Amino acid sequence: MIDTHAHLYSEEFDADRDDTVKRAVEKGVSHIIIPSTSKDDFDAMMKLCNDYAEICFPAVGLHPTSVKDGYVDELAFVEKQLDSNRFVAVGEIGIDCYWSTDYIVQQRDAFEKQVKLAERHNLPVIIHARNSFDEIFSILDRIHNSNVRGVFHGFSGTREDYLKIREYGTFKTGIGGVITFKNSKLPQVMDIIPVTDIVLETDAPYLTPHPYRGQRNESSRIPIIAQKIAELKNISVEEVDQITSENAKTLFHLSPLLPSQQGRRLDTM
Ligand SMILES: [Zn+2]
Secondary structure: OOOOEOOOOOHOOOOHHHHHHHHHHHOOOOEEEEEOOHHHHHHHHHHHHHHHOOOOOEEEEEHHOOOOOOOHHHHHHHHHHHHHHHHHHHHEEEEEOOOOOOOHHHHHHHHHHHHHHHHOOOOOOEEEEEOOHHHHHHHHHHOOOOOOEEEEEEEOOOOHHHHHHHHHHOOEEOOOHHHHHOOOHHHHHHHOOOOOEEEEEEEOOOOOOOOOEOOOOOOHHHHHHHHHHHHHHHHHHHHHHHHHHHHHHHHOOOOOOOOOOOOHHHOOO
C-alpha cells in the first residue's frame, strides 16, 4: 500500500521516527510521499527521505497557509530545489480559505506559479483545497492542459467538486481518515468515485481514522482507510491496495527506483 501524503518529518515524530516508518512497513506500506510546506521544514523533509530513500519520497512546495509577505522568496526557493534535486511532486500547494483569506491574492499567485513550475518539470502537483474549490477551479480552468496532473489531497468535497475534478481528466483524489469519520459526508460521494481515481493517504500526524481519532496519525494506519474503501465499494482490500498502489506509482513515477537513491535499507531497520 502507498501513503501518498504524510508529514513524518514533523516534530510529533521526533521521539520515534524510526519505529514509525518500521510500523508502516510492517503493515505493508511500501512507499510514503513526504510533502514539505515551506523553507522551514524542507531540511527535515529531505533528511527523512535520505534516511529512508527506499520508502520515503520527497515533494517540495509552498503550502497555502505558509504564503505570507515573503512568498516570492519562498517560490524562488522551490524553483531552485526543483532545479537541483529529484522530487516526485510539487506540493503541497493550493489555496486555503478556511484559516485566513488575508493573503488570498498571494495564495492565488503562488498556486498558479507552482502549477506552472510542476508542468515545466514534468511533475504532478499535490493540491491542498480547503474551502477553496472554486478558487482552485478558476485558476485550473485558465491554465490546465494535459501536462498538468496531480492529486486533490485530503479530498472531502461534494459530488459536484469531484465531477469537476474528473472533467480535467488528469487528477486523482487522495482519500484519507475523513472517510472513516462518523459524521463524514464523503462515503455518500464514493459511489461516483471509481477506485481507479483514488490514491490512499494519511496526512499524518493529522486526520487520524476512526477508532483512533484524537491520537497522532501515522502511515501504519493506511490499511484502515483501504478497508473502509473496500467496504464501500464491496471489493476486497487486496483489490483496493492493488489499484490504488498502481494509481500512485503511475502518477508519481515511483518505480523503478533510481540507483542513486542510497539510504537505509529495510533489512537494516
Ligand atoms: Zn499535508
